Amino acid sequence: MTFLTRLDDGSLKEGAAPTFALSQRGRAGLEILGAIQTFSSGTLRPMAAANFEENPQGRMLGEDHASATPAFSERERIAKARTVCEGDAIYRLERFFQRYVAEENFNRGIPAIEERRAEFLAYDAAMAQGSDAAPEAGSLTLAEDLAIPAWFAPIEWHLEPGGWDGYDLYGALFAFGVGPYVFSKGGYAAVGIGDDIVGQRLKTIRQFPKDSYARIYEPGCGGVSTLKAVHSVFPEAELHGADLSPLLLKNGARMAARFGFPVHLKQADCATDTGEADASFDGVITYALHHELPPKANRALFAELFRIMKPGADIVISDPPPFRAVSMFHAVILDWDTLHREEPFFSPVLHESLDAMLEEAGFEAVESYAIGQDQYPWITRARKPESTAVEAQA
Amino acid sequence: MNTPKTDTGPDYLGPESVTDVARMVMALMSEVWIQRDRQIVTEYLLETQGAVTRQEIDDFVPTGDLAERIAAERQRFANLVAGAPIAATQRSVSQILERAGMDVPTARATGT
Ligand SMILES: C[S@@+](CC[C@H](N)C(=O)[O-])C[C@H]1O[C@@H](n2cnc3c(N)ncnc32)[C@H](O)[C@@H]1O
Numbered sequence: 001m002t003f004l005t006r007l008d009d010g011s012l013k014e015g016a017a018p019t020f021a022l023s024q025r026g027r028a029g030l031e032i033l034g035a036i037q038t039f040s041s042g043t044l045r046p047m048a049a050a051n052f053e054e055n056p057q058g059r060m061l062g063e064d065h066a067s068a069t070p071a072f073s074e075r076e077r078i079a080k081a082r083t084v085c086e087g088d089a090i091y092r093l094e095r096f097f098q099r100y101v102a103e104e105n106f107n108r109g110i111p112a113i114e115e116r117r118a119e120f121l122a123y124d125a126a127m128a129q130g131s132d133a134a135p136e137a138g139s140l141t142l143a144e145d146l147a148i149p150a151w152f153a154p155i156e157w158h159l160e161p162g163g164w165d166g167y168d169l170y171g172a173l174f175a176f177g178v179g180p181y182v183f184s185k186g187g188y189a190a191v192g193i194g195d196d197i198v199g200q201r202l203k204t205i206r207q208f209p210k211d212s213y214a215r216i217y218e219p220g221c222g223g224v225s226t227l228k229a230v231h232s233v234f235p236e237a238e239l240h241g242a243d244l245s246p247l248l249l250k251n252g253a254r255m256a257a258r259f260g261f262p263v264h265l266k267q268a269d270c271a272t273d274t275g276e277a278d279a280s281f282d283g284v285i286t287y288a289l290h291h292e293l294p295p296k297a298n299r300a301l302f303a304e305l306f307r308i309m310k311p312g313a314d315i316v317i318s319d320p321p322p323f324r325a326v327s328m329f330h331a332v333i334l335d336w337d338t339l340h341r342e343e344p345f346f347s348p349v350l351h352e353s354l355d356a357m358l359e360e361a362g363f364e365a366v367e368s369y370a371i372g373q374d375q376y377p378w379i380t381r382a383r384k385p386e387s388t389a390v391e392a393q394a
Numbered sequence: 395m396n397t398p399k400t401d402t403g404p405d406y407l408g409p410e411s412v413t414d415v416a417r418m419v420m421a422l423m424s425e426v427w428i429q430r431d432r433q434i435v436t437e438y439l440l441e442t443q444g445a446v447t448r449q450e451i452d453d454f455v456p457t458g459d460l461a462e463r464i465a466a467e468r469q470r471f472a473n474l475v476a477g478a479p480i481a482a483t484q485r486s487v488s489q490i491l492e493r494a495g496m497d498v499p500t501a502r503a504t505g506t
Contacts, residue, residue: 021455028431031465032424035472043477093479096413100420108424 020123022177026112030181033101033108040097041187042194045333048091052329058084062328074323074331074351081332095336098188102159102341105178110161113173120172127258137262140253142246146267151294151344152244159342164222164245171223171251189337190320192373200377201229201287204318207371207379213237213283217308219270219301220244220289224252224263230285231261237283240276242268271301276308284308284315291320291349295357298349302361309384315363321370321378323350330374358382423475427468434464470495 021027052058061081064070070077085091113120156163160170167173174183182188186195205226213234218227221241230239241263243249249265256263268275271293284305290298305315323331331350338347355366363382370378397404407414435454439446456464473493474481481493488498 021453023452024432024435024454025428025452027455028428029424031431031468032427032472035468036420036476038469039472039476043473044480047480090480096416097476100417104420104424 020116020120020176022112023115026108026115026177027181029108029112030105030177033104034182034185036097037101037182037187038185038193040094040101041192044090044094044097045187045193048085048088048094049327049329051088051090052081052085052332055084055088058328065328065331077328078323078331078335078347081328082335085329085332095340098336099340101182101188105182106159106161109173109177110167110169112177113169117169120169120176124172124254128254138253138256139264140249141264141266142249143267146244146269147272148244149269149271149297151297155344156342157292165247168247170247174223189341189343190334190374190376190378192376195372195376198225198229200318200372201226202233203371204287204316204377204379205229205233205285207316207381208234208283208285208314209381209383210283210314215240215281216283216285217241217274217276217281217305218285218287219274219305220286220292221252221265222248224256224265226285226287227252227256227263228259228261231259234283235261239263240266240281242266242270242274244269270304271297272304274304274308278307279310281309282313284313286315286317286319288319290317290354291343291346293349294345295348295352298352298354299357299360302357302363306361306363306384311384312386313384315358315382315384317354317380318377319354319380320346320350321375322353323347324353325368325370325375325378354380355382419475423472427471430471431464431468434460434467466495 022030053062058081061072061077061084064072065077065081072080153163156166160166164170183191183197185193186197187193191197191200214237216230216234216237216239218230218239218241221227221243222245224241227239227241230237239262241252242265243252244267246267249267252263253265256265266275290301293301309315320334323334326334334350335347337343338345355368358366358380359382362385364385366380366382368378368380370376397406398408399405432451435451435456436446438456438460439450439454473495477493481490484493491498
């Protein structure tokens with residue numbers, strides 16, 4: 001999933017800079033994708049869900065899925081449920097539209113933004129001049145010799161041609177095209193129909209248990225949409241983020257400067273080495289991150305986050321819900337993304353428990369719960385103990 | 395390539411290509427919508443300013459009431475085209491009216 005907000009949203013000062021928009025053709029071509037997605041997830045999907053519930057095999061699998069002592073393993077159950085779903089023409093039509101929209105976001109979107117390249121660059125330059133943050137307030141550290149993990153490099157996440165860094169105007173494409181015209185309608189991947197993806201971020205940040213945080217870190221921060229939400233909830237916090245993608249980080253640094261909140265961004269493989277000092281953060285937020293890492297890398301990531309967190313620091317996570325938390329039908333829907341929307345680690349991670357991984361890494365007070373429809377956003381939160389066992393004994 | 399024969403001649407695409415045919419239909423649907431949107435924008439600009447250039451149409455971004463009106467029309471259009479397969483079986487008066495984006499009248503009028 002990609003989540004980016006508009007660059008020119010309401011929090012920009014009135015008249016601060018000229019606006020930028022796609023052409024009529026570009027706009028209308030993306031807007032119709034939003035309408036197809038709305039029909040697909042709003043009308044067809046509930047029909048397919050009802051057909052699944054009415055199917056005797058579907059109902060049996062649903063009961064098994066909910067049972068404390070299921071007859072089938074989770075993987076077997078999902079495979080069988082998928083077969084039931086695929087026997088339904090409505091399900092197949094719904095999935096066709098999902099795939100079609102995911103392809104067309106780029107097939108339509110890339111020409112729509114390319115056609116406006118000159119206008120966008122002019123707009124971007126004007127915005128940079130008008131931004132009120134002092135350049136020294138934040139920082140951006142790129143690491144050209146960073147070893148990009150082998151599991152990451154070849155993936156065209158969400159069918160994005162060339163991956164996160166495949167096209168220099170992807171940031172603009174999301175901010176002015178796919179974001180407002182398609183993603184804002186919800187109804188893709190774990191995001192429910194009509195969900196407000198900006199509001200979901202704010203609601204997630206409010207799951208931090210304390211009233212105030214001095215230093216907050218976000219691994220996999222991408223274009224800083226989540227750090228922006230952190231800033232609005234905890235304006236006092238010093239914000240740090242890291243990502244593998246230099247393009248996203250550069251866009252993020254521009255965005256933060258534009259909105260006037262300082263962030264310190266670093267290119268890093270957070271599962272290996274964040275480059276941050278031991279016990280240096282009071283809070284960690286992750287948003288839509290873990291389903292993009294293999295389970296093994298997630299375990300390494302949690303160990304690294306544990307290291308950089310201060311004793312007593314909190315971690316709050318928002319990621320798609322595990323299969324065990326959703327209905328049998330919805331599990332089939334989520335599982336589909338793995339093969340059909342280029343999310344190779346989606347199912348491997350959803351079969352696991354982030355709660356267990358956090359406990360393994362040494363966290364305490366681990367809990368997880370949903371704060372929206374279809375169990376999304378799914379929150380997992382925990383705390384680093386005030387004193388580790390070894391220290392306690394000493 | 396060995397092209398299988400059917401009653402109506404060679405089957406060039408083969409049965410698995412029904413998905414590709416659907417992609418072609420969807421591409422056309424988008425193109426038709428883009429034209430429809432352009433027509434609404436053109437009519438609006440003509441009504442409100444009397445004359446309009448191609449550039450103005452290209453650069454125009456609908457807001458407020460107009461944006462809402464276009465969004466409703468667009469959803470109706472998408473429901474009709476993308477929903478065509480279910481229209482074959484979901485054929486009660488209220489289902490037909492709902493797909494057309496219209497209010498469903500009281501039970502008496504629809505005979506349900
Ligand atoms: C779906 S995006 C979410 C971005 C951001 N958290 C947000 O809320 O907008 C996931 C991000 O995680 C980054 N990522 C994945 N694995 C990473 C790793 N090992 N180290 C750092 N960043 C990583 C990706 O490059 C991508 O930008």
